[in-house]
Amino acid sequence: MNKNSSNIMALAPSTSNKRETVCIFGTGDFGRALGHKMIQSGYPVVFGSRSTQTSSLIPKGAEVLSHAEAAQKAAIIIIAIQRQHYNFLTPLAEILHGKVLVDVSNNLKINQYPESNAEYLAQLVPGAKVVKAFNTVSAWALQSGTLDASRQVFVCGDDTEAKQMVMDIVRALGLTPVDQGSLLAAQEIENYPLQLFPMWKFPILLSLGLTTFFFFYCLIRSVIYPYVYENEDFSFFLAISIPNRICPILALILLALVYLPGVLAAIIQLYRGTKYRRFPDWLDKWMLCRKQLGLVALAFASLHVLYTLVIPIRSFVRWRISSRIISQALNNKTEPLNTTNAWLSDSYLALGILGFFLFVLLGITSLPSVSNNVNWREFRFVQSKLGYLTLILCTAHTLVYGGNRFLSPSSYRWYLPNAYMLSLIVPCIVLVVKFVLIFPCLDKPLTRIRQGWERNPQYSE
Ligand code: NAP
16 A cells, blocks of 8 residues: 555544434334435344334344334434334333434324424423424335425524534435524424325316306307207317317416516505515415416316317218318309408417417426526516416417407307407406506506615515
């Protein structure tokens, strides 16, 4: 060994690979999975259990002792046991005094108990330093190594040193600790794994409601009305025609609903003359799920594109084209090309293609992997400026689709206008209000308010 290498050895800390023993109470699914991962990461693990007999399920290299014996061997004890069994810890209070107790537990319902499980544990063992961690990681993910989706571990606790010790373990396991503050945050951390797509609820329920409404609306206009008045059976419209009407309508309305809360917020700020007062709860919630609304809108727009692609091969469409040709041949009369209609049809298609292209671009930039690589100004530019351009193009696409039959009385059935006309209401309102807000007499005060200026500072909350 040369001189240099011995110097390197001397510089290396002698304890670099030595990890402190960790105790885990409970040899259930989670305790074993966490124990297995810890042993892999170089931690000596000792289990505290009601039964000290080792089984083949216990990770190799781990000891199984009684709770009292195991607790004495480590400064950190992970409580991998359900909350309802925590009272067995009370007689151990003396041994657990000064130890770091890690609460990993979850509940079956949101806010199931008045206090969080971690706070309850702190009450049961007042001398211990309780830290909440690991509850958002599943035993299966720990065991199988498929932690990509849940690499973040939320950690909270009142003792900074204890929290740091737990965060060091989290890091050593290849996970990312996220400090959530004091033990008061435990309730929120415990509720987190119980939430079911919280940001998607409103967009999905809204699209289900609108889909149902427009389905029956189109059914009445396109299937029931011709059947009643002309005895024509257009029930096959249910397969492609009606879905292909509903999808663009939903895409347009939902896209407009992405921008409507921003416009409402601007009006509220202008009215109040400050940005320092909270928006109403419903508006806050609406703003938080704009990305999800936009993605659902994109899904409907993509379906519309797919449905449109199959139009030329539909039997009904082929029959209509051939019967028109035959009727021209029988009458020996050729219809001249209607340039206005050709213009309308081409413009309608071009606007749709451009609108859809920008729609996809918006969807791509909302992906975390893309949005993380653009700065705030670039993100705002894409989501706001390109977003409004997309809304303008898609609204124009629908307006041109209506073309010259837009206000024609013959397009009304049972006084019901075409469904696409209803879809234009929200986007037109959003675009008109946005256009008004661009006027300098409104835009200037709004910009100042957003920079922190207040009309009546004494009234802000
Ligand atoms: P589990 O398989 O039912 O194991 C719980 C363990 O608690 C049992 O194996 C037992 O260990 C011990 N225990 C049961 N009754 C007891 C009692 N009366 N007194 C003392 N100890 C008792 O449950 P788990 O899935 O491992 O979950 C354990 C904790 O981790 C729970 O709080 C859960 O919310 C949390 N968690 C679980 C997961 C997961 O994916 N499973 C994910 C995150 C958090 P001994 O027989 O060794 O005493």
